[in-house]
Amino acid sequence: MNYPIWQVPAPGLLIALVSILHVFISHFAVGGGLFLVLTERRARQQNDALLLDYVRRLSRFFLLLTLVFGAVTGVGIWFTIGLVHPQATSSLINTFVWGWAIEWTMFFTEIAAAMVYYYGWDRLPARTHLAVGWIYFIAAWGSLAVINGIMAYMMTPGGWLTERSFWSGFLNETYLPSLIMRTFVCVGLAGIYALLTASWSGDPRLKAKVACYAGLGWVLPMAVVVPLTLIWYLMAATGAGIPAAEILGADGTGLPAMLKALFTADGTTGYPAAQRAALTSIAAAGAVILMTLFLVTLRRQNYGPIFTGLLTGLSLVAVGGGEWMRADLRKPYVIGGFMFVNGVRLPPPPGAIRAPADVQVxxxxxxxxxxxxxxxxxxxxxxxxxxxxxxxxxxxxxxxxxxxxxxxxxxxxxxxxxxxxxxxxxxxxxxxxxxxxxxxxxxxxxxxxxxxxxxxxxxxxxxxxxxxxxxxxxxxxxxxxxxxxxxxxxxxxxxxxxxxxxxxxxxxxxxxxxxxxxxxxxxxxxxxxxxxxxxxxxxxxxxxxxxxxx
Amino acid sequence: MNGFPLPPVPVPGPVPQPAPAWILWGLLVFTFMLHLLAMNFVVGGSVIGAVTARLGRRGGRPHHAALVHWLTQAMPIALAATITFGVAPLLFLQVLYGRLFFTSSVLLGWFWFAVVPLVMVAYYGTYLLAFKSASLGRWGGWIRWLTILIFVTISFIFANNMSLMLRPDLFRAIYASGSTSHANLSDPTLWPRYLHFTLAAVAIGGMWVSGYGLVCRRRRPEFGQWAMRYGAHWFSGVTALNLFMGFWFLFSLPRETMARFMGPVPVATAVLGLGIFAGMATMTVMFLAAHAPRPAPLVSGGIGGLLVTVVCMVLVRDQVRRGALATMNFEPVPWVEPQWTNISLFLVLFVAGAAAVVWMVRALVMAGRPETGDGPV
Structure with missing residues (x-):
């Protein structure tokens, strides 16, 4: 209404496509950074040349995937939401420009660290090289911590609706559960990418080593922690006014009721799109866990790119389904309690901070x-x-x-x-x-x-x-x-x-x-x-x- | 059906601007300059690299090959810097002029969206050249030219958006055409603006080459001297041509905007005058460097002159925008509530991040070059 409409069919799907791809890569960019530096340290401590060489090769794959695809799709989300939803983007920019600016300082540090880490393998002393790796991870996780606040705000804007202050919107009800959940998704995805890269190796010793290390130490922690944080997240969202149980078609607000609804929903209650997304995500995540256990226990020396490619694809489905469900929980708002998906805003609640009288519009x-x-x-x-x-x-x-x-x-x-x-x-x-x-x-x-x-x-x-x-x-x-x-x-x-x-x-x-x-x-x-x-x-x-x- | 009763510029939303305009403007200009220097390496360096690779195919030209190798290895890093430094000015631009920028972006539609996949393809192209140039054979040349084509296309899309956002008088007609993608080709400032900036990028690419020669003149004296002169040739030759483009751009501006530079707005007149003077002086110095037996002092002076020119020209560009905004009576957001804590936090983290980057890059440079010769520094 205020802005022209980019009249492409289903513009929301374009946002979903770019966002899901970016989320999938960017979470790896965070978890992968931790994986690289911890695995390098382990390899150096144990004097394990095989593992060290593997980490080195992984860092090139990491560079090519995260710096190019990850960074550019991140900018791509910005381009896309600006085209599809200029009202909401403008509002977000005005509220959180300093959040994004702070994130940018972490972004350039992260990019520089990734490059120095890769180019420094043969040049930097081990101690310095590891320090660069840690700088990378801290900057990347900091970037996640900032963006997570803005994304959580879009669903549960907290006290911002009346206070209009940065921090009351940023540190909202779903910030912490969402941050911890995403952190463990990062860890799990790092393990899956590690398995993917190891699967190209012809050395069964390396495959076995990576399978045990990445499967047990990285993928399984995600499998344990993410469901717990998901419960916390849904409870926090419900407390903030998101009708999660109703959307999932549950007959109560407790988690058992929600889980039961997911597996028994016949489409007669709730919001089917969200139910389908949640079920797809859970099914894919379950398959990832089972396949990882299978790989670690029975095929640790003998797995190839097809198996790990499928594992990676299922991870993408799990992440995509989760993001889809999050977007559906937010509906019909684009910014909770403030702006609907069609750009229409709610009138401010009584007592909300407003513009001074001389500039009141x-x-x-x-x-x-x-x-x-x-x-x-x-x-x-x-x-x-x-x-x-x-x-x-x-x-x-x-x-x-x-x-x-x-x-x-x-x-x-x-x-x-x-x-x-x-x-x-x-x-x-x-x-x-x-x-x-x-x-x-x-x-x-x-x-x-x-x-x-x-x-x-x-x-x-x-x-x-x-x-x-x-x-x-x-x-x-x-x-x-x-x-x-x-x-x-x-x-x-x-x-x-x-x-x-x-x-x-x-x-x-x-x-x-x-x-x-x-x-x-x-x-x-x-x-x-x-x-x-x-x-x-x-x-x-x-x-x-x-x-x-x- | 009776036309459009509302003005074409969207109104501000009920959210305050989170900083005084001068802070946002200062950061916009500063970060844009960083972006410009990196982007000019990418565009100019790619063109110079492709031409030099072609020239180097004739035998007995080892310096050509060495320069192409360096440009190729450094290109992914320069592109990463271009993107990273490009994010910040785009952010601050959206706060200050988002109502114009979002509108022009939507009108460009798919063209604007295309920037994302284009950057990605070009980015992978630069990595392919950096990591696999030895095994690419003749394909290497094609990939070089393809990435250049993509870079100049992206520049053209940006020139379209930056010029269209200053023409709200065109918004309605474009939107009424019903297309989901539209270029701003009818704007008389578009082509001179685009060509002026692109030629400047090639010239500054030449300065990067001279600068590289300056840096490695002690370690590799023969190559250093050659690179300084070779880059100086590029800079002075292309800048001579670009002077004409600059005047074409100036005279293509709407009368009211152009008039700002002719006295009524002293800042505009001063930065344009100083910019032209510094540009011509730098061109002369680099012309002399191209033919000097010891070009190093001249190249050093040229780099200083160029930095003055870039600062002035970025400010001239800003004055063009201010002129256009004044013509359309663009009103800034009236409600300003500065987030001082966050602004301070940003500045602290910016300094900390920059310090970390300097420490890491210094450690890498001080550690010396690996035996493989891979890597840009």
Whole structure:
């Protein structure tokens, strides 16, 4: 709205692709640094020429992977989020520029140390070489510790929502569990990369040595610690208002309930995308652990690149699934409690720090302002400024056409950060056969503000929770009544109703009360998510019930 | 459908700017200078390396081969420095001018995104040359030219973005075209700006070669003398051509922006005047160095002159931006809440990081060269 929209299909997938690749490499960049320096020290202490030569070769692979792919994809995330979500990026930059600047000091130290470490193998005294390795690791871990704060803030912004201070946002509820979890992921990934590089060796002694050392000393600690920190992380997130149990489809907030839900979820409760991501991640992590144990116990002298390549690929799936789930836990926010994925901001809670009176500027992209003035009135890049104009056409065909075009513009503004028309999270199958009345009802109920007890509250409640439509983790529709109708016309036409928009003026403004207007309408409306192809197929829910049971 | 009633420049969000503008500006200029020096090694050094490799194919030119070897070995490090020093100015630019920068980036779309894979491919190209140049044969030459092509393409994309962000009057028309990627080709400042900067990079690449000759003149006197003169040839020749590009750039600026340099804004006039003077003086000194029997003192002076020129030209570039921002009535973020603790922490860590880097690099250099001859220093 404030910025132009980069109109590529499913831009969120592009962020996911770049981010997951970067996370996978960058965690190795941290853990690998520790692996190199500790393994070098061990090799030197034990006078183990074989192991020392192996570490040396690993350091070249490390250099090529982390400095090039890791560093450039890190910059790539920045490029990508700036393109896809300039509002959120701008907000993050203004809040955390000094965090990033501090991280940059660690970044250049880390890059220089990696280079000196590699080029210094034949030149530096062992003691100095090891010191350079430690400098590398400390800088790399420091970099992680800073970025982790910003990422955790995006989900649980802590006291920042009212205090607007760097540290109250940075040291938020999920910071510590997330940092420890990521640190052990770094350690485990270092072990997996070590196995991968050792698998190219033709020397069974080296393979056995690395298998035992990396498998038992690096991969397995990750296997033990990460689930424990995951529990801590989910509890911390729940405490901070993230409905983790609801998203995972659990019937309680305890961990056993969440785990049970993951393995028993049939898609009828919770948020299926998050459930799938979590289950995929857990399954892949489990496979990694089992394969590592198998390798250490039975194949320590005889494993090749195919086996370790599969191990690495499964690790990528585990990391990717975890990151995906984290992003889904955050939905429908891009910055928790502050900004929705479509760039709309929540009004600040009472008592929040605001700009001094002499520079006070009303936020035109706050939800209350947009609902009052209309989304299009503040859409800087839209040539359509008013849905009321479209609805005012007297001639039905012209009105329908104008409403369709206006609705299309609203769809671009409010929905395309996540939805495409027919591709990823395609909207067409979800609205197939829906009338404008149904769709207005649904749009009115995408998200409602509730408090901790589930009672209706205001959008600026400091203890705000969201009751989302069928748990779909959607943001509220951010426009006025005329715009809601125009969007409903557009969606209805997409769904195959060619007469949408031809209705009389009475069709506009179906209220949420329409939900109670009868079983027929409610059943029809429910089909949004319960089509045979939808996320929650109705067939699975009604299986075994008789026709008398609704 | 009745046009656009709102101005094209996005409004600031409800988050304060976390530092006074002068601090952000100072860091933007300082870190950009570091980026520029490293980037010029990459672009200029690559061009000089490729041409020198070609010239060196004729027999009896061992210095050519030695220079190409050094440039090839140093290139991945220079590229790492370019990226690392490029991150910081981009960060501070986004705080100060993010509303323009994000908008122009979105309009460039895929072109802007393409920088990431392009850098990656070129980066691996430089490592391939550094680690495997002996076994690449004729492919080595192709890879050299491919990386140059990528580097100049990336420069062109950056020139597009940096010039487009100063043209909000073009934003709407570009966005209305509906494309997901757009270049700012119609801007009259684009080509002179791009060519001026690219030629400057090649010239400064020549200065890096002369500087390298200066550093190793005692250890390898014959090669050192040759490299100083060879680099001086590149610097003086390309700078002579670049003078014309600079004036083309100046006269392509919008009238109001150009006028800043003609007296009304003393700082703008001073930095341009001093920059042109220092540039021409450096060019003359390097021309003399190229033909001097003992070029070392001249090269030392040339390096000093070049640093003055670079500082001035970075400030001239900043004045061009300020002129454009003044023309469009760009308002800075009104709400400023400096995070002094974090600013202090940053400065302390910057000094600590720089000290650690100096210590590590010094240890490496003092340790001497390995027998294999691999490595840049």
């Amino acid at each position: 009303a936020d035109p992209y706050a939800l209350d302002v947009l609902r009052r003035d209309g989304l299009l009135a503040h859409a800087r890049w839209s040539q359509v400024q008013s849905a009321a104009e479209a609805a005012a056409h007297q001639e039905p065909a012209a009105r329908a056409e104008a409403l369709f075009r206006t609705g299309h513009e609203l769809f671009n503004l409010a929905c395309t950060k996540c939805h495409t028309t027919d591709g990823y999270l395609g909207i067409r199958p979800l609205v197939a056969g829906k009338s404008t009345t149904d769709l207005q009802t649904i749009l009115s109920n995408l998200a409602r503000p509730v408090n901790r007890e589930g009672q209706e509250t205001s959008w600026d409640d400091p203890d705000l929770r969201l009751a989302t439509w069928r748990g779909r983790r959607m943001p509220p529709f951010p426009g006025n009544q005329e715009e809601r109708y125009a969007l409903a016309v557009y969606l209805s036409r997409l769904g195959g109703d060619d007469r949408a928009g031809f209705e009389g003026p009475e069709a506009q403004g179906a209220s949420p009360a329409g939900l109670d207007s009868g079983r027929e309408l409610a059943a029809e409306t429910c089909l949004l998510g319960h089509d045979p192809e939808g996320d929650w197929p109705m067939a699975a829910m009604v299986k075994g019930r008789d026709t008398a049971t609704p």
